Amino acid sequence: MTHLPYIIAVYALGVLVPAAYSIDAWLRSRRATRRLAAIDTRRQK
């Protein structure tokens, strides 16, 4: 395969950028869900 280092770099970015956003979004959502559950009395009823 020609230009292999360039291809690897592009595909690595193509996987890492969405993966980093996904993990960050998931962690933030989990934090918000737990925090809301802890203080929202309507949910505890």
Place this chain on the structure above:
Amino acid sequence: MDTTPVVTPRPPGPSQPGRSLHRFANPGRFLRISGVALPWVAIIGAVLTAIGFGAGLFLAPADWQQGDAVRMMYVHVPSAWLASGGYFGLAVCSLLSLVWRHPLADLAAAEISTVGAGFTALCLASGSIWGKPMWGAWWVWDARLTSVLVLFFLYLGHVALVRAFDDPTRGYRAGAILALIGVVNLPIIKFSVDWWNTLHQPASIGLTGAPTMHIDMFWPLAVAGFGYIFIFAAIVLTRTRSAVMERRIRGLLSARAERQT
């Protein structure tokens, strides 16, 4: 004397778009519907992207001029679609916010601009890496590259502007105006390769005609493109859900603080 107000039902008439839009603005309803849809959107996005990238790397043929370097297209082009498409979504949310005061549009716009900036950076970086072996330079001040760089700065400007005010409402309003002004850049990006002499190749895929690339190259690109669209949607949905919950948390905490004082 009876002081009960008389409620007159609204006479039937033509439906108002703002009214029907607000049916979907209820945060609780949004959290319920998006909670059901989100896992499916994320799974479809991951599967399609994996198939598209795998086929682009191992099944699609090499280009007769570029050789295997053309395989970078299966990352670069979908990220470019998301860069422009995401900004269009940002502009739609801004319009909904300014015209109909849609309460979720502000939150969605703030999340789209953050994610859109990342995908635009990916588009610029992958294009730069592709440009080095093909053009002999990491960057040229070409019309297409420059207009996408302007798009990246518009995204960053929106991200900064919505956070620049103590009153979030003013930040959302200023960001919405910036986003709508920046829409003029989208046709410039699209037609830059036709209006100016550029190193960047013209579009191979259009809405009105058949693609000018071989089907063996086209289908992995289309699959990767749809995969990226679903992944983008899943990330924005997750972040918007978090923003809705965080707003609720702030409201509850401030209400609790007022009760205690």
